[in-house]
Amino acid sequence: MKIAIASGKGGTGKTTIATSLAHLAATDGRTVAYLDCDVEEPNGHLFLKPQILREEPINKLIPVVDADRCTHCGLCSQACRFGAIACVGQQTLIFTELCHSCGGCLLVCPQEAIREVPKPIGLLRIGTSGPLQFVEGVLNVGEAMSPPAIHAVKDAAPDVDLTILDCPPGTSCPVIESVRGCDHLLLVTEPTPFGLNDLKLAVEMARALKLRFGVAVNRANTGDREVWSYCRRQRIDILAEIPDDRAVAEAYSRGEIVVESVPQVAECIRSLLETLQSGAPA
């Protein structure tokens, strides 16, 4: 079973919940993997403190033009939906940061002047944290294209009973790439107007992707009650209400897994895990 943990914005406690779920499940005796898909800013490792056993480069394929064969016809530039190629005068420029590796330019070039070469865009780190399997992707600084790196993380996932995917914040391409193929999506939110606004966007995304999803409200004893009324109106299940507690913030700042340090939260996470795995809510 694959469970993705996402939130419309950063800072809602998504990683706290994802690492806690993974850690709890793994100590329960199941085979569990934690995948950090937030490749622009992976931080699950701060809490799980994995022992890294293997590192591999993450590559994406980018086109390279053979200047001797290129006749500057401009067809590749017209074909690129991502505006990544400019044919100016006697030069054909490829802006690899914008390239989505679709291979379109390769297909249209009448001179067969374009070939693809791998370009490293990040690093895959694979290891263990106690009984838990750990995989993270780290995108190189300045590299804009995270979906291929997320894809690499998911490809490297071991075959286990339960996979927890810690998604990047937001609702755009990287999140969609992360949640694709998951059995269940957990949307983490906070009971504030901003939290609700981002939750609505995340719910729209989940519905558009036809994913089974539920909500976890973090810092549930703070803010207002709008998240609850929204979820009631929309018939969305709230699967967990995690209280705000000084101890949580302290554990977080010390880089500890919250379920290890705060028993009250551990109870919430344990019942959340059971609900998610029972597959009851639709």
Added chain:
Amino acid sequence: MKVAVTAQGADLDSPVDPRFGRAKYFLLVDTDSGEFTAHDNVQNLNALQGAGIQAAQAVVNLGAQAVLTGNVGPKAFTTLQAGQVAIYPHASGTVRQAVEQWRSGNLQPAAKANVEGHWS
């Protein structure tokens, strides 16, 4: 010589559009005769990415030898340079005024992009 000016409208009295890649129009002005042609930039206005690059390519293909605009990002800059187009950012006022500024030597050519990406 032919100079391309980013413009918010299709005539010489339109204000200069400070955005290069997402300019409304490019006015191609023949500085010898004073004649001009207007070219809309609709395609790039709505592009998700690469607007600066594609606008730069369009300017090169129009045969401009210089471009007068507000801000140019790094990718558009690289593309214009490859097309041997001189780049004059910080143009302001109407298109007509910008061309006059340029003619009287009051615009400095840029040696590198003057804004980060996403402006482009």
